Amino acid sequence: MKGERTIIAAAITTAVQLTSTAAFAASGERISVLRAGSQPSTAGAPETFTGAVRVTSRFKGTDPGRIGGGIVSFDPGARTAWHSHPLGQTLFVTTGIGLVQHWSGDIQEIKPGDFVWIPPGVKHWHGAAPGVGMSHLAFSEALDGKAVDWMEHVTDDQYAN
Numbered sequence: 001m002k003g004e005r006t007i008i009a010a011a012i013t014t015a016v017q018l019t020s021t022a023a024f025a026a027s028g029e030r031i032s033v034l035r036a037g038s039q040p041s042t043a044g045a046p047e048t049f050t051g052a053v054r055v056t057s058r059f060k061g062t063d064p065g066r067i068g069g070g071i072v073s074f075d076p077g078a079r080t081a082w083h084s085h086p087l088g089q090t091l092f093v094t095t096g097i098g099l100v101q102h103w104s105g106d107i108q109e110i111k112p113g114d115f116v117w118i119p120p121g122v123k124h125w126h127g128a129a130p131g132v133g134m135s136h137l138a139f140s141e142a143l144d145g146k147a148v149d150w151m152e153h154v155t156d157d158q159y160a161n
């Protein structure tokens with residue numbers, strides 16, 4: 001009886017291994033882990049950001065997946081320029097206090113744990129509150145290899161209102 005169970009267990013294990021091998025052979029891809037700190041952080045370009053901004057853990061999915069993103073950290077008062085995303089964007093606030101606004105809309109405060117969905121093509125900006133920095137995870141899908149369309153800077157007047 002015990003021997004029978006052992007044989008059945010071994011058969012199940014073999015079946016699972018064969019299935020896994022077949023799945024690997026079909027995709028040709030292995031799971032990859034992008035280790036924390038393995039990517040150099042980059043400064044937000046002055047053409048597309050105001051104030052000190054750092055992007056870390058930047059990642060990009062592999063075809064046919066088109067998700068990409070990273071962790072964006074804004075110093076107090078720092079923000080993106082106005083921009084839009086062809087397939088939209090999801091933000092998840094991890095630290096601090098942030099602000100987000102769509103064109104002609106009110107500025108909304110965002111805090112750790114908040115998810116923000118920016119629909120495709122909506123002109124908007126996001127950044128830190130005046131006196132407190134903010135970090136968020138940002139994810140967006142690329143359309144024809146492009147995930148963002150940059151526009152003009154957010155002026156101090158726009159930021160203060």
Ligand code: MN
Pocket residue numbers: 083085089118124125126
């Ligand atoms: Mn955005």
